[in-house]
Amino acid sequence: CDLLVVDHYGLDAEFETACREWSRRILVIDDLGDRRHDCDLLVDPTPDRSPGEYDSWVPETCSVLTGPDYAFVRPAFATKNEKKPESRPGIKRIFVGFGATDPDNATALVLAGLEAVKVEIDVVLGAGAQNLDSVQRKVDLFGGRARLHTGLGPDELAHLMGQADLAIGAGGSSAWERCASGLPSLIVVIAENQRAV
DSSP, X not given: OOEEEEOOTTOOHHHHHHHTTTOSEEEEEOSSOOSOOOOXXXXXXXXXXXXXXXXXXXXXXXXXXXXXXXXXXXXXXXXXXXXXXXXXXXXXXXXXXXXXXXXXXXXHHHXXXXXXXXXXXXXXXXXXOTTHHHXXXXXXXXXXXXXXXXXXXXXXXXXXXXXXXXXXXXXXXXXXXXXXXXOOEEEEOOSGGGXXX
């Protein structure tokens, strides 16, 4: 292949070197800066991360791109900003999303905290999330004020974000999408590598 993209916390230089015989170039996506890589390009969107922090982890010939300017944001989020922050008169609709799987069921915890808040709530989970049934039961308690959305594509997600006045979610890649959409967010750190975001 012309370019192999490696985005996995369990892979490092050993895996990447083994791929050199069939891949012309290798791009690594990392946000930990804690292991050696054999790559031609490394991207780390973590705020305040400098390329020099990877000097001992990548070959000298590797180009390292760091900081939010290199955050991966799908075009649907970068181009759709249906409601500018300054036009939000108050919080009437909240978007809740902790990724497709939400293995720690942070969604249910947030919903429990929103029970007394009189707003519309859009909850997003993947169709295969292990806690889908328990989240649906929580959503049902809101008597129609909350809706659970599963299996949404980027355009549908961007539309829901555009309708919201506030988002509550994790500090992973979706945090960059909310930022690009101009959606104010409360970010819950569910993994240590999200703290800087």
